[in-house]
Amino acid sequence: MQQNPYLPITMKLVKNLVETEDRLINTFTLEFMNKQDEENFKYMPGQFAELSAYGHGEAPFGIATSPTEPGILKFSVAKVGCVSNALHLMEEGTMVGVRGPMGNYYPIEQFKGKNVVIIGGGFAFTTLRSLAKYMLDDKHRGDYGDITVIYGARNPGLLLYKEELAEWENNPNINLVTTIDRPAEGWTKHVGFIPSITEQIAPSSVDTYAVVCGPPAMIKFTLPVLEKLNFPPERIYTSLEMRMKCGLGICGRCNIGTEYVCKDGPVFSMAQLKELPNEY
Amino acid sequence: MKISKEKFGQAFDALVADYKVIAPVSDGSGIAFTEVKSFSDVKQDYLNSKLPPKAFFFPQHEKLMSYKKEGKDVTVKSELKVENTILFGIRPCDAKGMLLLDKVFKNDQYTDPYYYERREKAVIIGLGCTKIAPTCFCSSFEISPAGSEGSDLFLIDLGDSYEVEVVTEKGKALADRLALAELTADEQALVDKIKSAETPSKIDVSNTTSKLDKMFNSPYWDTLQEKCLGCNVCSFSCPTCHCFDISEEVCKNEGTRVRTWDACMAPLFTLHGSGHNPRDNKKARWRQRLMHKFNYFVHNNGSMSCVGCGRCIKSCPVNMDIRQVVDGANKAELVVE
Ligand SMILES: Cc1cc2nc3c(=O)[nH]c(=O)nc-3n(C[C@H](O)[C@H](O)[C@H](O)COP(=O)(O)OP(=O)(O)OC[C@H]3O[C@@H](n4cnc5c(N)ncnc54)[C@H](O)[C@@H]3O)c2cc1C
Ligand code: SF4
Ligand code: SF4
Numbered sequence A: 001m002q003q004n005p006y007l008p009i010t011m012k013l014v015k016n017l018v019e020t021e022d023r024l025i026n027t028f029t030l031e032f033m034n035k036q037d038e039e040n041f042k043y044m045p046g047q048f049a050e051l052s053a054y055g056h057g058e059a060p061f062g063i064a065t066s067p068t069e070p071g072i073l074k075f076s077v078a079k080v081g082c083v084s085n086a087l088h089l090m091e092e093g094t095m096v097g098v099r100g101p102m103g104n105y106y107p108i109e110q111f112k113g114k115n116v117v118i119i120g121g122g123f124a125f126t127t128l129r130s131l132a133k134y135m136l137d138d139k140h141r142g143d144y145g146d147i148t149v150i151y152g153a154r155n156p157g158l159l160l161y162k163e164e165l166a167e168w169e170n171n172p173n174i175n176l177v178t179t180i181d182r183p184a185e186g187w188t189k190h191v192g193f194i195p196s197i198t199e200q201i202a203p204s205s206v207d208t209y210a211v212v213c214g215p216p217a218m219i220k221f222t223l224p225v226l227e228k229l230n231f232p233p234e235r236i237y238t239s240l241e242m243r244m245k246c247g248l249g250i251c252g253r254c255n256i257g258t259e260y261v262c263k264d265g266p267v268f269s270m271a272q273l274k275e276l277p278n279e280y
Numbered sequence B: 001m002k003i004s005k006e007k008f009g010q011a012f013d014a015l016v017a018d019y020k021v022i023a024p025v026s027d028g029s030g031i032a033f034t035e036v037k038s039f040s041d042v043k044q045d046y047l048n049s050k051l052p053p054k055a056f057f058f059p060q061h062e063k064l065m066s067y068k069k070e071g072k073d074v075t076v077k078s079e080l081k082v083e084n085t086i087l088f089g090i091r092p093c094d095a096k097g098m099l100l101l102d103k104v105f106k107n108d109q110y111t112d113p114y115y116y117e118r119r120e121k122a123v124i125i126g127l128g129c130t131k132i133a134p135t136c137f138c139s140s141f142e143i144s145p146a147g148s149e150g151s152d153l154f155l156i157d158l159g160d161s162y163e164v165e166v167v168t169e170k171g172k173a174l175a176d177r178l179a180l181a182e183l184t185a186d187e188q189a190l191v192d193k194i195k196s197a198e199t200p201s202k203i204d205v206s207n208t209t210s211k212l213d214k215m216f217n218s219p220y221w222d223t224l225q226e227k228c229l230g231c232n233v234c235s236f237s238c239p240t241c242h243c244f245d246i247s248e249e250v251c252k253n254e255g256t257r258v259r260t261w262d263a264c265m266a267p268l269f270t271l272h273g274s275g276h277n278p279r280d281n282k283k284a285r286w287r288q289r290l291m292h293k294f295n296y297f298v299h300n301n302g303s304m305s306c307v308g309c310g311r312c313i314k315s316c317p318v319n320m321d322i323r324q325v326v327d328g329a330n331k332a333e334l335v336v337e
C-alpha cells in the first residue's frame, strides 16, 4: 500500500524569522526528524507542501528551499488568515505537520543548455528562490547558460531573502537585478515597476526560458513585454495559486477547466494557459 | 439463475453475521440506505433513496486523523476504519456512479485510502428497476434500468423470486452461499422484457461534450442560473459529486481533522486567502457544474459524470432541471469570438 497521502509527517520549527519590514511575512525553517522522512520527501523547485498548524488546519505553501539544501525545508508565509496567523505565532521548537511534496515543478530538464530569466514580484519569490538556488549549485550550474533574476518589491523592506540577494550581487554566476516601486533613502539600485524594468534590461529571448511569478497585475503587464522581446508562450512559465484542500486532485476545489492546479500544476507554460478557460 | 425470496431472505439473514449489511429502509420521509439486521427490515418496493449510497465509501462527514498536542510536541494517528460490507438494493444508476467515483479517488498519482479500502471490502448487490420514476433518465448514458454494470451480484425482482446474475468474483463468492435454481421459459421471457426497458425520459448527449468545448464564453450561462440559490443540494444528492472540504475540530489540546462534503455551487468554495475568487458569481459556478459533468470529466476520465438518477431534479428547491440545462446547451447558438 502506498502511504496515506492525508497524513502529514512531523517536522520541527527550528527558526521563525520575521522576513519583511511590515512583519507580514515570516520565513519558517523546518527540520526533518529522521532520515526516512527526508528520503521520502524528494522534491524539485516549484513544488509545494501542505503545512499543518495543529489546532488550526492546513494550507498550501511553495517550498522556498532547493533540494540541494539537505535536512531542512523553508517556507515564507504571508499572514492572511487562520493557518498563516497560527504559523506566525509559533514558538521555535514547535512540531508542525507537512504533507508533500505536491504538484509539478519548473521544467529544469528543458532549461538545460539554455539561458533562464527569472522574474519575481513581491512575496511570490519563494519557489523562484528555490529554482535559482538549484541552478546555482556547483553540481548544476554547468548545465545552464546565463541566469538572470529580476526581482522587485514595493520598497526595500519588503524584499525577501536580503542576505542571499547581497551574496548574489557579487556572484559572477548570476545576474541579479532588484527594483523597488518608488525611490527610497539609501536605495541605489533600480527604481520602477517590474514590467518596465524588464523592458529596460531587455534580456535576449534567444535560447532563453522565462519564469514569471508575482501578483496578477504584475504578470498581466510583464507578459506583453516578454512577447515584445520575442519569448514564445512555450518558453514562458508561471506558477498559479488556487484555493486548495487535498492537494491530491480529489477534493475538486482547484480546477481550471480540466486541470487540477494541485496535481497537474501549479507550474504551467503560457502556451498551456492559453488553452485553458480564463478562470483563475 | 434464480432464488426464491424466502430462501434469499434466509441467506441474507445469515450474511448479517459476517458483514455489515446496508439496505434500503423506509425512514418515514423516504428511502434511506441504512444498516439492517434482518431481511424483513428491507424495503423491497421503492424507486430510489433520497441520498445516493456513495456515503458508505465517502461519508458526508468523516475523521481523517486525530492528534494530541503536548507542549511543543504532537502525536498524529490515522482514523481509517474499515468493515466488510454488503450494499443491497443498489440501483444501476448508482452502481455506475460508484465506477465513476472510483476514477476520482484513484487518479494518475494518488489513491485515497479512506475511499478505496472501504470500496475494496464492499460487495454491491444491485437490484434492477421494474418501476421508473418520471425524473429517471439513465438511458441517456447507456445505463439500462435493469443493467448489471457496477454490481457484483445483480438481482431482478420476479415477484416471488429474484433472477440472479453473477457479475464479478466478489459476487460469485456470495452466490456460492445461495441455493440457485434454473429460470423457467416464462421467467426468462419476463427477465428479457425487464432488461429491454428504457427510461421514457432521455436527453441527447451525443454532441454535448464537443459543443461545450466551445461554450465557455457563451451568453448561455448569463441567465440560465438566475433562480439558483447556491444551496449545494444538487451536489450532495449526486452519486458522482465528490468535492469535499477538510477542516479541524479542536477541543483543548486534542483535535481531529475531518472531511465534509462540499460543492462548487457554494461561493466560498474557491475563495482565495487574498480575497480573490475565480468563481465569484453564480454564472461561473453553474458553468463549472455543467462543464465538470459533461465536459471536463469526459476529457479526464472518458465518460460523463452524470448517471441520470434524477435526484438533483427532485431535490432542487427552485426546480432547476439538469435535463433542460443540457438540452439548452445543445441548442444554444455559438458566438463567434
Ligand atoms: C500552490 C500554492 C503555493 C502557495 N505558496 C504560498 C507561499 O509560498 N507563501 C504564502 O504566503 N502563501 C502561499 N500560498 C497561498 C496560501 O496557501 C494562502 O494564503 C493560505 O491558504 C491562506 O490560509 P489561511 O488559513 O491563513 O487563511 P484562511 O483562514 O483560509 O483565510 C484567508 C481569507 O479568506 C477568507 N475566508 C476564509 N474562510 C472564510 C469563511 N469561511 N468565510 C468568510 N471568509 C473566509 C477570509 O477573508 C480570510 O482573510 C500558496 C498557495 C498555493 C495554492
Ligand atoms: S465540481 Fe461541482 S459538479 Fe463537479 S463534483 Fe464537485 S460539486 Fe460536483
Ligand atoms: S439544488 Fe437547485 S438551488 Fe440548490 S444549488 Fe443546486 S441548482 Fe442551485
Ligand code: FES
Binding pocket: A243, A244, A245, A246, A247, A248, A249, A250, A251, A252, A253, A254, A255, A260, A261, A262, A263
Ligand atoms: S486541492 Fe483538492 S483537487 Fe486540488
